[in-house]
Amino acid sequence: MNFDKSKKLYEDSVNYLPGGVDSPIRAFKPYPFFVEKAKGSKLFDVDGNEFIDYCLGYGPIIFGHANETIIEESKQQLELGTAYGVPSEKEIILAKEVIKRVPCAEMVRFCNSGTEATMSAIRLARGITNKNKIIKFEGAYHGAHDAVLVKSGSGMAGKPDSPGVPEDATKNTILVPYNDEEAISKTISENKDEIACIIIEPIMGNIGCVPPRDGYLKFLREITEENNIILIFDEVITGFRLSKGGAQEHYGIVP
Ligand SMILES: Cc1ncc(COP(=O)(O)O)c(C=O)c1O
Structure with a gap:
């Protein structure tokens, strides 16, 4: 060639x-x-x-x-x-389509990127629960905003991945290994009433498309409900692909 x-x-x-x-x-x-x-x-x-x-x-x-x-x-x-800068009917038509397909969707806020979507979801979770800490999984990529740009380091508040991301921006991000129920239970009990959300890619794309163990997503759904923690599915990759309603429809777990 x-x-x-x-x-x-x-x-x-x-x-x-x-x-x-x-x-x-x-x-x-x-x-x-x-x-x-x-x-x-x-x-x-x-x-x-x-x-x-x-x-x-x-x-x-x-x-x-x-x-x-x-x-x-x-x-x-x-x-x-x-780009009109004011509303148009097509936004409503598209929002209705998304709501029809995606089990968790009650309303829709359209974003320009996955980064913007996960950043907004985390902000919303923090605002609604009035808590600051978030749990993310080792190796998971959720976009290029500071709170999720954190290296592996089980059980500890994360250290930033990159110069330019201050430690202050990631000190509330707790990393846990994926598919490990015990690690989640331990982290939640050690940070009682401080965790706003768990953000997870239901099938972890960034570490090589690793599916959840049987019952793992159900476990996350239950433990988050019991502890007033918002469960966020990042379906940037799985959405509309794994099934019409994404991984949440495929696995029957509504985040
Ligand atoms: C699972 C996941 N979440 C979020 C993002 C960030 O999306 P974007 O590049 O549109 O900001 C990506 C990008 O690859 C992704 O794979």
Whole structure:
């Protein structure tokens, strides 16, 4: 395979984009291939190489690239304008669709990213319970906001992953191992009445798509209910994919 044009673009790109890319996940050694276009399950790079795309935009392109129906509908909407800054009826139609499918959804607040969604969910949980501590699982990725950018370190308040994240921002984040009921029970009893929420990806994508042990999500549902803790499912990846209603429908557990 020839990657000459990608190499040239990369040499140009590093002068303008940190690492030559717009996200660390796109950085490959010695340089990534640069895409020219995509259709269905295929990516075509600037050197004329063809790839089967198993990533599909790392999630959102679930109908494949350049889907005809989506193109047609998008064109029609573009004619009507894009960002209005005031409400429109289509938001209600979409919210109703989400509520119809997702078991836990009573109302919907649309966000621009997974980061924004988990940040808002945690803030809401803290506000509603009037408690500050949160439990997250070792190795779990919930986006790029400070409270969840914490390395592993079982049972302790987490240390930040990155320079620029002050320890103050993560001191209320408690890390526990995934699929370990005892660790959760112990953490909750050691932090009685202080934990606002448990945030979990029902199938842990970031550590290699590890499913929950039988009964684990039910256990989390019960122990959180007993202790006035909000259970948050981060379904950025599992939502609308594992089933129409996401992991919560698949496992029959409503967060
Ligand atoms: C489970 C999970 N939560 C949250 C996020 C953050 O989403 P975004 O990159 O849209 O901020 C990701 C991104 O990969 C994710 O996989």
